[in-house]
Amino acid sequence: MTDTLDTSSVIGRPLRRKEDAKLLHGRTNWTDNIQLPGTLHMAIVRSPMAHAKVTKVDVSEALKQPNVVAAYNAAELGDLNSVVPCVWPVTDDTVMPPFPALTGDKVRHVGDCVAVVLATDAASAEDALAYVDVEYEPLPAVVNMIDAISPGSELVHGDATNNTCYVYDLGGGYEDELAKHSDVVRVKRRFVNQRLIPAFMEPRAVVAAPMGMSDEITVWTSTQIPHVLRVLLQLVTGIPEQNLRIIAPDVGGGFGGKLQCYREEILVTQLARKLGRPVKWNETRSEDMVATHHGRDQIQDIELAATKDGKFIGLKVDLLANMGGYLQIITPGIPLLGMFMYPAIYKMDAYQFQCTGVFTNSTPTDAYRGAGRPEATFAIERIVDEMAAELGMEPMELRTKNWIEHHEFPFTTVAGLTYDTGNYEAATAKAMDMFGYHELRAEQKARRESGDPVQLGIGISTFTEMCGLAPSRTLGALKYAAGGWEHCTIRLLPSGKVELVTGTSPHGQGHETAWSQIASEILGIPVDDIDVIHSDTGRSPYGMDTYGSRSLAVGGQAIKKAADRVIENARPIAAHQLECSANDLEFANGAFSVKGDPEKTVTLGALAWAAFAAHNLPDGVEPMISGEATVDPEDFSYPHGTHLAAMEVDTETGKVKLRKYVCVDDVGNQVNPMIVEGQVHGGLAQGIGQALYEGAEYDSDGNLLTASLADYLIPSAADLPSFETGSTVTPSTTHSLGTKGVGEAGAIASTPAIINGIVDALRPMGVTDVLMPASPQNVWRAIQAAKGASA
């Protein structure tokens, strides 16, 4: 898919994934496959109401049901009813309401947890739920964010004075900057970035078990963050950290939805501890829809100002961000991850940003693929198109006029980030060529002139993002509780095989293959001889896990450094065996040889055995060869790309068809182009899903209307065209492998491309925006409204 990679090396080859044979043959180890003797199955009484006082929770009848062993309400759980942690208060006065695993006073969203029942089999536990007697005293539901912050609103948290979680004000001097210009054109829009449900393939599942005579409690959980979870679980449960072992077995997708310390994980762990038996919980899809955290849900007021000839002056952003009923792990911080990205690839002199976090009676929000950056990218790419329309300029020409040119890097944006590299011109030129941009513009013109009921629109998204979370000092400055480093240990085994221990935690990304490729490239050991160990705090004690397109960008650097250290640690043994000075050795293709005497050589595999036997090591050299590294990234990385969508809009019905999708992504050096392409494809499906299909909707009582996959629509392969992907390679200069990260690119870039394409098709009819998801009805209504306005 790229013509600029060196395929002679292992890095850069589209190797088939090592992990797939196991997955395809069903030799998987999902959490639900874990069956321990004596397991108790937990089922949860969930609130059917969005907002209500809980006046009674009586589990006594449930306890009498067949095979039921235990049942608890919040009070009965007592000290074991730990709080769910939030580690990112974004301001000094962020309101952090208590969030106990079981709620005792009132319920704050449909799906809130009221009681638990444990039985010797899952069916008995589920049957017994109906016998838990709960009395609710209904309260008005706070659903709409604008109503929630209006004076006199019902309060989600009764001891607060309003529903505001925080107000984050970056400041910015937007009006002052505009006052310096005489010819200012302002374009202002309100965009609704709707609520999404992660809807990963494997619903959440947890098993916790006390491990016999030791003090250890092992927790198997379908998570993206075993390491972070261990730290958080010890904090909230009081179980000593060294006694907690967290294992993420095979995990079927996460998309941020499993970047969490869930109340169910806390409950299962505490109940296993209390009852001294393994406890298991496996959620249904119906539970997943209301109880897994949701994503997005922002109302975005955005204003862009430019001179009449189309030079951007400044940008003003004011967000309402829906927190939901409680704060989860990084709920408040998600919009701030987007804060840096609104100015995107554009040069301007002023940027003003404010965000208000709002509590409502809805499922808590948190990270979902892109986490703040898709929202920002959507708003800026949409408003740039609106500015182009206002100025009467071709939208790509307006972008060209304002973006950072490739010779201007490194470039510090008005938001304060320093982009190390980029080449927007190259990616765009390639994308436009692949797309047939000018031909499609000609077809669009012809359809407009002939009054074709099916109109054609071209959607543009020239995006960048910040990846590789994150420099620890930056996280500290943002009041995030933890760091952003990553760890790797590489051990040579006596046989010459390699164990690579990583702190990243894959859940579908292909780390086992890609990490092997990096180590293979450096150590000269075949990919198949490298075993990647991950996602188990017992076998991989240090790590910061997988999210924010960080695993390769940060974890990859740790692999490189650890592998380099393996070679350096092997070097004195090689020098001893070859009877030369360490400085006279060169290392290539898995072997040391003496400079100028290539016959004198010894392989890393042979040295591994020598270091194991330790019969003849040089003085002062310890047996066994390994290398260990913990890398804190120097900076974020900044992938970018140009995405183009050809949208056909049936103006009679409002139905849209994505006819063609072309993207050229620059993710820097690629370790495995096939995996890169797969990540782009999956991201596109999710970003297009937001644009066209997905949207969690509540009624005025706070009931989730899209509570099943029959109503919450996720696109399948049948709904999407064959994507045409390409790439340019502008290596990162701040990351030692020159990589940038690709996990979120497709999801971030594609949503505005689709909506821009629909609006572009309908703009001659007077349409300037379409609500997401751009369902046939929403598109048809936009057309009708424009017709009504012009009539």
Added chain:
Amino acid sequence: MIPAKFDYVRPSTVDEAVAALVAAGEDAKVLGGGQSLMPVLRLRMGEPSVVVDTTRIDEMKGITDAGDAIVIGAGTTHDAVTKSDLVRQHAALLAAATDTVADRQIRHRGTVGGAMAHADPAGDQPPVALAMGASFTIAGPSGRRTVPASEFFVDYFTTAVGPDEVLVSVSVPKHTGWGAHYEKFNRTAQAWAIVGVAATVRMDGGSIAEAEVGLTNMGPGPVKATAVEQALVGASTMAAITAAASHAAEGTSPNSDIHAESDYREHLARVLTARAVAKAAGIS
């Protein structure tokens, strides 16, 4: 997602099935292909005490030529219907609509009779049965009776089949040589119809001699677009079809839900009816 407890019987004849239903009182459910019933059970939206599995009743399977009609056993899968030469030749509209039901896996499990008896307003086949004048053979404790489609579909998820009865077969009058098209409008490939239009026409010298049009999801049950059918007689141009289709929403009572409000459904019915008829008639 674990159903509540229920008893399970699997009769091998229609009489045994009826006997099992009578024995269970009003609290039994008939299992056909299970594509609608199983989700209901798993979500505990229904908790019947007995499930009567009809999948081993030979009489309820297969498609036969009955002279002026074709008879489809209630337990015949959607997939078998779409692949039947008899259906394709004499009831092309039923084949076309059935081909859009859900996805391939579901069409291999789900049954035509099950879908008719379930009577989901968004189901693709009930409007076909109504438009084409199908009739339904129902067995009960007092024997068998035949009910025309116009009386079979009663309300949301409600048919003329009583709690102690079982649908045995569907008889569709032959429409040999008629053009047919089912225009299904949905958001994703496997989603339910927001609106569907089933149209079949008999052409005579380039104009429409007879038309039958049924609407999906335009009310609590399938709707026969009688005004459209009458207005179509003699139509030979797209303009005439469009004019006739403007009556499509007459007499309908569509629901509002998260995918479409009722006024939008009415608009769609008109647009899609014109398209369905035009395709069935080969007029553009």
